[in-house]
Amino acid sequence: MTLAFGVAVPAWARGLPDALVHPLTSNTRLLGAGLATAVTYAVLVLSTFPGFTVQALASDPTDLFYAVAALTRETYLTVGWVGLGLVATYAVLAGVALTNAVALLGRARRTGASTVLGVVPGVLAAGCASCGAGVLGALGFVGAMAALPFQGNLLRLGGIALLLFFLGRTGDPLTCSIGGER
């Protein structure tokens, strides 16, 4: 644990700044992070009403934008700015995390299988945190998010915390840690 401005910074958080700027290190990574953010946002919003999404896309795939726009408005009207802000923040962080996960996997392929195994829990954690809201809807618990504390915002906040933890633990995916300490 180190001190920054007199505040104790936990070990896992020290790599967070490096992890967050990793997509800025190449045009491809930046584009990848942008695409991953857009796809994650669309999936998160569409999964709030899976029955509608499936029907809309099955009848006309070009209704994708209509469905995203309608469910964005629906999400805002149901959970307000805080809930929608958490979804958007999650999408941005997931975009960064997925870009970093790809870099980690690439590095692991070069350095050996043990590193791949070390990365897998982080990637899975990121994936699970992202599905939170959607899984409840897909299982038929429409309205379940509304019944959760703060209309599901606590779950969304938990997903963001999990992603930040994953990003902080990984740090810059292109540099190696020594002795487990970054």
Add this chain to the structure above:
Amino acid sequence: MGSKDKITRRRAIAAGGATALFGGGVAFLATRSDSDEPRYVPESFHAGERETVFGIELGGRPIAGDRGAPVDVYYWTDYLCPFCKRFETETLPTIGREYVDTGDARVVVLPYPNIGAYSMPAAVWSRCVWRQVAESDSAAFWRWHEAAFDAQSESGTDWADEETFARVTERTEGVPADPVDSCRSDSAGSIRDAVETNLGVAQSAGIRGTPSFVLYNRDADASGKLVGAHPADTFSDALDRVLAA
């Protein structure tokens, strides 16, 4: 990290701009107001008779459209549901003019309280309003129905309470407030039971949220299901398929 992996000012600006654009886009979609199209009021109404169609007891329910229309649209709704308001403002006017007013379809309004604590009391309000105006001024029910959706606030379900629905009732032309209140005091229990019964039918038909629709051609015994506030074109296609069955 090689030289090509350096963080450049250009990429940092691009990332900042894209993030701002993303946030702005989400905010724009979230705040884009509903359609300004004039609200739809059906040309004809009738109360359902003691008949059970598709397992649903229609007795005394508000039905928009001609009694002899070949297709029934069972519309499960909740006054606290923003997506239902979207259907009412963006899809229903087109469907109403092109299918209900022409005698091709009739719309049966069915409560599906699922959004918030006041969803069931709102369903009781609706049923009591219909009971008071069904014989004398059935269009007043639709005016009340639209006014109740208009009362939805920008966010959350806190807006839905006794005071709001009492205000909507008092302000709607043709709806007598005192008899509605008496109905709510005397019949709330039996109305809740009836709602619960039809809720069971809806759930067994795979209805899990609002708005949801079953389109049913009574003569051909053919049906289709729609979930959510689809655009009018998608709704029309589904109606055409059931009509042609």
